[in-house]
Amino acid sequence: VAGIDPPPGLRADARRNRAALLAAARAVFAEQGVDAPLDDVARRAGLGNATLYRHFPTRGELLVAAYAEEVAALCDLGRELLAAPDAGEALFEWLGEFVSHVASKRALAFAITDDAGERATLFGRWHHDMRATVTALLDRARAGGTVRADVDGLDLLALANGIALAGANPDDPAARDRIARLLALVRAGTDPR
């Protein structure tokens, strides 16, 4: 799918530039919003505008690739957490990060328009990756007996999504406290005892 995957056969320096541009884009969009000047992205990456436009000819392609990186980072964290000692703790740590992701990346997700008619395909793939991540963490927690056997991964994602939507601004300390309390309540609801 255009924008998500680096083109095959990219030379090592081009791969490095692409990665630097995406890291810069994620930081700039997070700080200044999704309408930030693309010049700021190139400057932050220490590269010229021509390099930026060679990798991402339109803002739309850069938005898609930046969001794909956010999802990939969240799924990478999930894989790392599969090695954490407490499987229940790992599952809810990841759900906490998922709540932050939904709350803080909504504007980015909404900015992805359907110019290329690929929006549904893209979001289908991202949702699939999120589901696979929560399922792996949940299976491990259930197998270890720290989470009830009848708890459903999609239900946990839906609740975490709801907590993000209801919790409003994650930059507000009171909202962060509330999000933590709500997740603790959900966690208590999954306790097998």
Add this chain to the structure above:
Amino acid sequence: VAGIDPPPGLRADARRNRAALLAAARAVFAEQGVDAPLDDVARRAGLGNATLYRHFPTRGELLVAAYAEEVAALCDLGRELLAAPDAGEALFEWLGEFVSHVASKRALAFAITDDAGERATLFGRWHHDMRATVTALLDRARAGGTVRADVDGLDLLALANGIALAGANPDDPAARDRIARLLALVRAGTDPR
């Protein structure tokens, strides 16, 4: 506040007409959306357009009064549930109705604009009534030992709100099943055992 309260000193037949118009408006807005023709509201109430416009000179005033009735009905149900035998069951039955309210009345709530500069006052009053209702139900459930003492009423409202936002269309049976499972998970999380 304009629109919420029937004007004092309204004659009995005028009160009856106002109540019939509001019942008709709630039904018509629920069936046809908030842009439904006002003629349909008058016709459904069995009254003329002149009577409708005498009670509610603008669509905005009718929208405010109809939403106020929705909130009042939900709070009335909460008061009735204070007499239900199982206090924990009563609390979660009400939260289920609150989820339905949020999911099905969102368009109506959004249609209330700030023409008179009263939107914040109106929603402040409605939120206060919802909070008072959940607090009364929760206090009873906590006193009876069916809900943990450290559970917070505003947290329950926030979770129920999130469930409504995440659960999408309440007319979809799969979404309704999910909403019921999510509330059951939250309820398990409030269990003192």
